[in-house]
Amino acid sequence: MMEAQALFSPGGTVVVYGLWIAPAPRRLESYFNGDHCVWLAADITRLREDGTPGNLRPLPLWAPSSNWPVSEYDREVLSLLLPFYQKHARLISSSHARGIPIEDALLETILIKLRTYPFLYGEGRRPIEIRPDMPLKLRRLSPWSVPLILEMDGTPVTQGTALFGQNRRWAFQRGVFRPLEEESSELAGEIVTVAASPAPGDIAAVKSHPASKPRPRLTLHEDGDRLIVKLNLCYGTALPISPADSRGAVVGIRDGEWGSWPRDPEAETAILLRMNQTQLEAQINGVYLAYGDAALDFLLDEVPLLIAESWEILGEERLKTLRVSRQRPKVRVAVSSGIDWFEVRSELAVDGNAIAESYLKEALGGRSRYVRLDNGSYARLPLEWLARQRSLMQSMNADSYNSENGLVWRLPAYLALVAEDLLETADDAASDAHWKSFCDRLIGDSELAEQAVPDGFVGELRPYQRKGLDFLCFLRKEGLHGILADEMGLGKTIQAIALLQHEKEAARLTASLLVVPTSVLYNWERELARFAPALRTLVLHGAKRCQLLPLIEQTDVVITSYALLRRDLGLLRNYHWYFLLLDEAQNIKNAHSQSARAARSLRSYFRLCLTGTPLE
Numbered sequence: 001m002m003e004a005q006a007l008f009s010p011g012g013t014v015v016v017y018g019l020w021i022a023p024a025p026r027r028l029e030s031y032f033n034g035d036h037c038v039w040l041a042a043d044i045t046r047l048r049e050d051g052t053p054g055n056l057r058p059l060p061l062w063a064p065s066s067n068w069p070v071s072e073y074d075r076e077v078l079s080l081l082l083p084f085y086q087k088h089a090r091l092i093s094s095s096h097a098r099g100i101p102i103e104d105a106l107l108e109t110i111l112i113k114l115r116t117y118p119f120l121y122g123e124g125r126r127p128i129e130i131r132p133d134m135p136l137k138l139r140r141l142s143p144w145s146v147p148l149i150l151e152m153d154g155t156p157v158t159q160g161t162a163l164f165g166q167n168r169r170w171a172f173q174r175g176v177f178r179p180l181e182e183e184s185s186e187l188a189g190e191i192v193t194v195a196a197s198p199a200p201g202d203i204a205a206v207k208s209h210p211a212s213k214p215r216p217r218l219t220l221h222e223d224g225d226r227l228i229v230k231l232n233l234c235y236g237t238a239l240p241i242s243p244a245d246s247r248g249a250v251v252g253i254r255d256g257e258w259g260s261w262p263r264d265p266e267a268e269t270a271i272l273l274r275m276n277q278t279q280l281e282a283q284i285n286g287v288y289l290a291y292g293d294a295a296l297d298f299l300l301d302e303v304p305l306l307i308a309e310s311w312e313i314l315g316e317e318r319l320k321t322l323r324v325s326r327q328r329p330k331v332r333v334a335v336s337s338g339i340d341w342f343e344v345r346s347e348l349a350v351d352g353n354a355i356a357e358s359y360l361k362e363a364l365g366g367r368s369r370y371v372r373l374d375n376g377s378y379a380r381l382p383l384e385w386l387a388r389q390r391s392l393m394q395s396m397n398a399d400s401y402n403s404e405n406g407l408v409w410r411l412p413a414y415l416a417l418v419a420e421d422l423l424e425t426a427d428d429a430a431s432d433a434h435w436k437s438f439c440d441r442l443i444g445d446s447e448l449a450e451q452a453v454p455d456g457f458v459g460e461l462r463p464y465q466r467k468g469l470d471f472l473c474f475l476r477k478e479g480l481h482g483i484l485a486d487e488m489g490l491g492k493t494i495q496a497i498a499l500l501q502h503e504k505e506a507a508r509l510t511a512s513l514l515v516v517p518t519s520v521l522y523n524w525e526r527e528l529a530r531f532a533p534a535l536r537t538l539v540l541h542g543a544k545r546c547q548l549l550p551l552i553e554q555t556d557v558v559i560t561s562y563a564l565l566r567r568d569l570g571l572l573r574n575y576h577w578y579f580l581l582l583d584e585a586q587n588i589k590n591a592h593s594q595s596a597r598a599a600r601s602l603r604s605y606f607r608l609c610l611t612g613t614p615l616e
Contacts, residue, residue: 008047015074016043016053016119019128021172024101027091031103038107038164041099053119077113080106104166111177128175135181136171207259212236214264216271220315222322227295231286235261242286278302296370296378300324323377327351331385333426335419337434344419347406350379360407364390385425392418414480416442448474454501456534468495481607488612493527496581501532511552512579518561562587562595569598577604585609
């Protein structure tokens with residue numbers, strides 16, 4: 001079989017493979033060991049100059065393979081999957097069915113084949129690795145655990161961990177597929193043990209104390225942002241022991257007599273299983289690790305629960321870096337109105353102490369869910385507020401104003417609903433009357449001002465079209481842009497024409513640009529003449545169209561096509577249009593296309609998109 005090539009030329013066609021975990025097809029259970037399986041999708045693209053994949057489009061797996069623009073290597077990969085896909089395509093019906101489920105019997109072959117391929121991604125376009133050279137070993141966490149407790153490179157296999165494959169099992173962890181290697185159950189030589197405590201005489205000869213349940217004890221240490229947790233088990237007054245200790249009994253004094261306590265495998269197993277639920281990373285000899293947010297989560301969420309379950313927790317008071325505040329920050333969001341903008345202020349406080357703007361920016365700019373407080377401890381930000389605040393920041397693509405406490409943004413009116421979402425997360429929300437009235441009209445909770453049908457409009461608007469005209473006039477008045485997405489045949493064209501005529505009769509209309517597909521260029525000219533004969537129209541089309549440019553200043557509506565928009569962009573950018581209307585606006589759904597970039601570069605007071613195609 002061919003190997004994946006190490007080098008790919010810019011401009012060349014490549015296949016980009018996607019691998020992800022999802023439920024297996026219900027009617028094909030016999031091909032999979034569990035209810036989930038690995039899915040594969042194949043897209044084709046051209047490489048950019050920097051060697052990264054460009055825009056993706058699905059590879060038509062249903063087409064004859066001879067028509068695929070792919071390499072022989074990719075044909076070999078896909079030929080492994082096609083028989084299963086062609087035989088069962090009608091049964092592969094789910095939300096994941098853009099790809100092909102990889103049956104367990106073929107999983108290892110496919111993974112080995114793709115191991116060196118450079119364009120392999122998972123969910124969220126995150127790169128994936130396949131490392132058969134780094135197998136995961138399974139062994140016991142404790143020789144006394146019942147049943148066996150297994151770990152993978154020190155990380156416990158907790159409930160819900162899915163393994164895939166048939167002959168050799170594979171696990172998917174943190175973006176890496178790695179094979180599993182089970183070791184012999186005779187593991188005593190690999191488990192680190194500690195020396196027994198000195199005792200007078202043979203342990204078999206000492207008195208046996210009544211059976212006792214082990215008391216779990218956790219001792220906390222830190223190393224930078226790494227939390228180190230040491231688990232010990234306490235039987236009576238015996239010295240604490242590690243779960244990995246190989247002794248079957250421990251010795252100590254009870255009621256003044258030296259004796260031994262037998263270890264309780266079932267109780268120790270329950271303790272280890274409870275530790276697995278904390279998501280700490282298990283090492284050897286009862287040591288567990290956590291980093292960053294995971295460490296803070298453990299201290300904030302798990303420590304109180306474990307204390308309530310009678311666990312001993314030692315050392316939290318000695319932590320200097322990893323300290324948490326168990327008080328939830330209180331959120332206050334206030335919105336005030338300007339002429340054509342809104343100011344949004346977010347303030348957070350813990351125990352009445354405001355959190356500094358610099359600390360909030362530091363938290364929002366990274367991936368952490370925690371914010372640093374003035375006393376050096378960390379408080380967890382309310383997750384809903386955090387998600388919506390980050391959404392607002394991404395929408396603005398700008399920094400906030402300087403403020404001693406809290407965050408302040410000045411938003412354009414079109415981001416009103418983003419700010420409204422943020423208000424819903426606040427413990428204390430405040431807004432002025434204009435804001436509330438504006439949002440009510442925007443989301444339809446209050447009636448819009450009813451607009452009269454323009455006198456110069458020749459035709460009749462149906463009730464829903466009248467409401468459409470009311471909404472478009474509202475958007476224009478508030479300085480907003482919009483999308484009219486009625487289905488085909490419901491009259492998007494005449495609603496747009498009525499809006500143009502309305503603005504002409506209000507003496508506001510200046511030259512407006514209408515961009516349409518070439519096939520309907522003259523249809524629009526006829527519709528404008530039919531429904532609004534007072535509108536002066538100009539069609540920019542044909543070889544002599546540049547001679548028509550001086551007429552634009554005396555024109556109400558200039559009509560051009562998407563193809564000519566790209567070609568004439570240098571000339572059309574010289575004008576500040578009143579309306580910019582795009583018909584069949586799905587033509588610019590690809591934000592990186594030439595048409596989309598050209599449309600965004602034009603200057604206009606109001607932008608309106610018309611489309612009957614479902615929005616993406």
